[in-house]
Amino acid sequence: MSDTTTDTVDRPRGYAKGRAKREEILQAAIVTFAEVGYHGASLREIAARVGISHPGLLHHFPTKAALLEAVLEHRDAVDEAGFAEELEQGRGYLEALVRLAQRNALRRAVVEVFAGLSTEATSAEHPAHRYFDERYADVVSRSRAELERLADEGRLRPGVDPAVAARTVVALMDGLQVQWLYSLERPRAERVDMAADLRAYLDLIIAAPAAD
Numbered sequence: 001m002s003d004t005t006t007d008t009v010d011r012p013r014g015y016a017k018g019r020a021k022r023e024e025i026l027q028a029a030i031v032t033f034a035e036v037g038y039h040g041a042s043l044r045e046i047a048a049r050v051g052i053s054h055p056g057l058l059h060h061f062p063t064k065a066a067l068l069e070a071v072l073e074h075r076d077a078v079d080e081a082g083f084a085e086e087l088e089q090g091r092g093y094l095e096a097l098v099r100l101a102q103r104n105a106l107r108r109a110v111v112e113v114f115a116g117l118s119t120e121a122t123s124a125e126h127p128a129h130r131y132f133d134e135r136y137a138d139v140v141s142r143s144r145a146e147l148e149r150l151a152d153e154g155r156l157r158p159g160v161d162p163a164v165a166a167r168t169v170v171a172l173m174d175g176l177q178v179q180w181l182y183s184l185e186r187p188r189a190e191r192v193d194m195a196a197d198l199r200a201y202l203d204l205i206i207a208a209p210a211a212d
Helices: 004-040 043-050 054-060 064-088 093-104 108-120 129-152 162-183 194-205
Strands: none
Touching (some): 004 043, 004 054, 004 064, 043 054, 043 064, 064 093, 064 108, 093 194, 129 162, 162 194
16 A cells, blocks of 8 residues: 555655756756857767756756757747746837847856857757747737837837847847957956947937837
8 A cells, every 4th residue: 555645745855956956957957058068069978067967967858959949948038038027017029129138148058058059050950940930920920010000009110120130129139149259358347248339229210119
């Protein structure tokens, strides 16, 4: 006869340990992918960083592609939570993008992973190709919708095409991330400020609300 009380206690404890180990693997994968890219990373190296065996890692992530997918999903979950909070606090979509750029300045490894993988994944054979293709389409679409809304309010400056501006905003964010990574080797005063530069561009294309 089993001890149901012990089962009830041990099951949540084991589940919590499993979640903690999974999180530890994800963080190790982020660092490894940032350093050597997806193709250069090995599951054995990631397992060694976490202090578990290769079969132990496979228990959580059966393939490197599955681990990559989990890393990207983890990044999206963190970003979406922060983004939703910004919107709930009354900030507009584009201002939320600026504040996302601010948060990214505190997450070097995550930015390195994204910058590296987005370049690697242009190949249709890359396991993250579809993810990045769909992600870019979604972000451009959401940015365009917001810019079109501002155009309807008469707040886009003359000559600004919402479709072109939407692609430019997304390209600017990605380009600033790369320049920011390079600038980290310079004195602090010379480093790229991603949020400030993004806000400066938005100020060029968007007029302030008319005074009442």
